[in-house]
Amino acid sequence: MKKNFYYIILIIFAFSCGTNPHKSSEKVYNDQVKSLKETIAEKEAVPLKSEPYVVIDSIAYRYNNQLLNYKDTLSKIDNKVLQNGIVSEWVGTVNFNLRKPNFIILHHTAQDSVQQTLKTFTLKATNVSAHYVIGRDGKVIHMLNDYLRAWHAGNGSWGKDTDLNSSSLGIELDNNGSEPFSDLQINSLLALLTKLKKEYNIPTQNIIGHADIAPSRKRDPSALFPWKLLAMNGFGVWPDDPLPCPPPEFNAEQGLQIIGYNTKNLSSAIMAFKLHYIQTEVNDILDEKTISTIYSVSKK
Numbered sequence: 001m002k003k004n005f006y007y008i009i010l011i012i013f014a015f016s017c018g019t020n021p022h023k024s025s026e027k028v029y030n031d032q033v034k035s036l037k038e039t040i041a042e043k044e045a046v047p048l049k050s051e052p053y054v055v056i057d058s059i060a061y062r063y064n065n066q067l068l069n070y071k072d073t074l075s076k077i078d079n080k081v082l083q084n085g086i087v088s089e090w091v092g093t094v095n096f097n098l099r100k101p102n103f104i105i106l107h108h109t110a111q112d113s114v115q116q117t118l119k120t121f122t123l124k125a126t127n128v129s130a131h132y133v134i135g136r137d138g139k140v141i142h143m144l145n146d147y148l149r150a151w152h153a154g155n156g157s158w159g160k161d162t163d164l165n166s167s168s169l170g171i172e173l174d175n176n177g178s179e180p181f182s183d184l185q186i187n188s189l190l191a192l193l194t195k196l197k198k199e200y201n202i203p204t205q206n207i208i209g210h211a212d213i214a215p216s217r218k219r220d221p222s223a224l225f226p227w228k229l230l231a232m233n234g235f236g237v238w239p240d241d242p243l244p245c246p247p248p249e250f251n252a253e254q255g256l257q258i259i260g261y262n263t264k265n266l267s268s269a270i271m272a273f274k275l276h277y278i279q280t281e282v283n284d285i286l287d288e289k290t291i292s293t294i295y296s297v298s299k300k
Contacts, residue, residue, distance in 0.1 A: 022118065022122055024122075025122030025123075028122075028124065033145075036148070043090050043092060044090055098147040099147065100146075100147065100200045101146060101147075101167060101168055101169045101196075101200050101202065102167045102168070102200070102202060102203070102206060103158065103161075103164060103167055103168035103169070103202065103206045103207075103208065104168060104169050104171060104193065104196060104197075104202060104206065104207045104208075104235075105152060105153055105164060105168045105169070105170050105171070105208060105209070105210055105213065106171050106173065106189075106207070106208070106209050106210065106220075106221050106225070107130065107152065107170065107171065107172045107173065107209075107210045107220045107221060108172070108173050108174075108175035108176070108177050108181075108220045108221045108222055108225070109133070109172050109173065109174050109175060109176075110175075110176060110177045110220065111174070111176065112176055113174065114133060114135040114136075114139070114141070114174045117133055117172060117174060118133065118141070118143075121133070121143060127151060128151050128152065129143065129144060129150045129151045129152060129170075130143060130144070130150050130152040130170035130171065130172040131143060131144045131145075131146060131150050131152075131169045131170050131171065132169070132170070132171045132172065132192060133171075133172045133173075133174065134171065134172070134173050134174065134185050134188050134189055134192070135174045135185065136174050136175070136182045136184070136185055137182075137184055137185075138182070138184030138185055138187060138188040139188070140188050140192055146169060146196070146199075146200070149165055149166055150165065150169075150170045151165060152165065152168075152170030152172070152210075153165045153168060153170065153210070153213060153214070154214060154217070154218075155214065155217070156210075156213035156214035156217070156218075156262075157213060157262050158208065158212065158213045158260040158261075158262075159260045164213050169196060169200075171189065171192065173185060173189065173221060173225075175221070175222070177219070177220060177222045178222070178224075179224070180224050181221075181224065181225060181226065186226060186229070189230075190230070190233055190235070193207065193230070193233075193235045197234070197235065204234055204235065204236065204237065205236065205237050205300065207230070207235045207236045208236065208260070208276075209221050209225070209227075209275075209276060211272045211275050211276070212260070212261065212272055212273075212276060213260075213262075215261065215262065215265065215268040215269045215271065215272030216265045216268040219272075219275060222275075223275055223279040223280075223282055224279075225279075227276055227277070227279075237297060237300040238277070238297075239277060239292075239293045239296035239297050240296045243289070243292040243293060243295075243296055244292065244295060244296055244299075245292065246291060246292055246294075246295035250291070250295055252286055252290070252291045252294050252295075253266055253269075255291075255294040255295055255297075255298040256269050256270070256273060256294060256298075258298040259273075259294070259297055259298050261273060266284075267284040268284075270283075270284045270285075270286060270290065271283060271284050273290075273293075273294065273297075274290065277293050277297060278290060278293055
């Protein structure tokens with residue numbers, strides 16, 4: 001009887017482990033949420049230490065026709081130094097809420113299965129994550145609260161935003177980067193984008209790809225991703241058909257910057273643009289078609 005009891009316990013344990021393979025990662029998740037909750041709930045005055053900041057008398061900045069004497073005038077000013085004694089206290093405001101995302105960044109996982117991706121995102125050593133993963137079968141896995149900061153964008157920029165992790169939602173599509181995206185997957189993506197765009201009032205043009213924000217490092221989602229289909233449904237922009245003829249003074253590099261691309265590496269920026277908008281010609285050639293496409297998108 002006692003032996004049978006141990007067998008039953010062993011079976012129950014094995015069954016419980018089998019039903020939730022991510023139980024250990026959920027505990028880590030809950031611990032981190034608890035830690036964040038405690039951090040947000042802190043009600044302490046910010047400790048401030050006054051450094052000997054120099055305050056220069058404003059007379060030094062008045063217009064002076066004697067420009068040659070300007071340097072000498074500055075050097076004679078008696079600089080005032082702020083001393084220690086800054087007072088700090090906590091008074092809780094009643095007007096606040098959580099920060100909301102303003103961008104959606106789309107990725108392909110570059111892995112072979114959803115389970116492989118889930119393992120990657122539930123190991124602390126990998127330091128990567130996303131808010132959502134969409135499987136080839138259309139299943140949507142929500143991995144992080146939308147208001148929390150996932151680690152999916154990495155080092156990149158879009159326009160003046162240089163910290164996309166803090167301002168975006170990351171959606172990973174289960175795809176190895178060399179295969180078409182399934183209809184079930186794209187249908188689920190469209191449904192998810194519909195919800196997120198409406199819920200957070202995300203601008204149409206702020207739905208972009210990982211390669212767009214990190215053109216020198218990334219190429220996802222691949223040239224097989226249906227950006228035009230997304231744009232037709234209100235998620236992202238698409239060039240006019242037929243393409244407009246840009247004016248003679250139009251500068252293609254400035255056009256890319258207007259759209260949001262970082263052009264420090266212009267070749268990479270052009271390739272990232274084509275990966276998104278001219279998917280049959282992914283190269284760094286600035287031909288007439290490419291310039292016209294840049295012009296059309298920049299106007300939007």
